[in-house]
Amino acid sequence: MTAPQDIKPMPPTRRHKVQRWWWLFQRVSGVLLIVLIFTHLFVNLMTGDGVSQIDFAFVAGKWASPLWQWWDFAMLLLAMLHGMNGMGYIINDYASRKTTRTVLHALLGIATAVIIVLGALVIWTFDPCPVDASGALLEGVPSFCEDVL
Numbered sequence: 086m087t088a089p090q091d092i093k094p095m096p097p098t099r100r101h102k103v104q105r106w107w108w109l110f111q112r113v114s115g116v117l118l119i120v121l122i123f124t125h126l127f128v129n130l131m132t133g134d135g136v137s138q139i140d141f142a143f144v145a146g147k148w149a150s151p152l153w154q155w156w157d158f159a160m161l162l163l164a165m166l167h168g169m170n171g172m173g174y175i176i177n178d179y180a181s182r183k184t185t186r187t188v189l190h191a192l193l194g195i196a197t198a199v200i201i202v203l204g205a206l207v208i209w210t211f212d213p214c215p216v217d218a219s220g221a222l223l224e225g226v227p228s229f230c231e232d233v234l
């Protein structure tokens with residue numbers, strides 16, 4: 086019988102640490118997204134008049150509140166990064182050539198960054214009380230805009 090060998094684990098490289106971080110992020114963000122998305126769906130579809138209440142004033146009313154701005158931003162960021170990382174695993178599984186993998190990872194990173202920036206701009210630069218050239222409120226704005234102008 087041979088004596089059990091003393092196998093020392095290899096010290097993790099920086100790359101391994103990054104991969105481990107993304108593995109954990111994927112699990113944590115998955116759980117958070119369930120809460121964020123189902124609350125989003127419940128508030129928009131089940132409360133008040135349901136789906137028929139969704140118009141400009143509804144969105145403007147929600148984004149006048151920092152809570153919903155941060156809620157939507159968290160949903161946007163986590164959903165995009167979760168999806169990007171998941172697609173990254175699929176690329177690694179199916180693209181066998183190194184050049185193909187590099188190109189696909191780059192395209193995925195660019196698409197993710199563009200969507201996060203555009204989505205964040207919509208949330209953070211949204212004007213709930215838009216006015217026309219003469220300074221009068223446009224039609225369909227929420228009622229609180231009368232008090233703001």
Ligand code: HEM
Binds near residue numbers: 153160164203
């Ligand atoms: C029938 C289903 C859905 C309806 C009716 C709906 C409706 C809306 C509405 C009205 C807004 C504007 C502001 C707000 O209400 O928070 C919005 C924003 C948003 N929704 Fe949904 N949604 C649906 C499903 C989803 C799902 C499944 C996701 C998954 C991640 C999602 C992600 C988002 C995000 C990230 C934003 C912010 C968009 C931005 O950054 O400009 N929605 N949605």
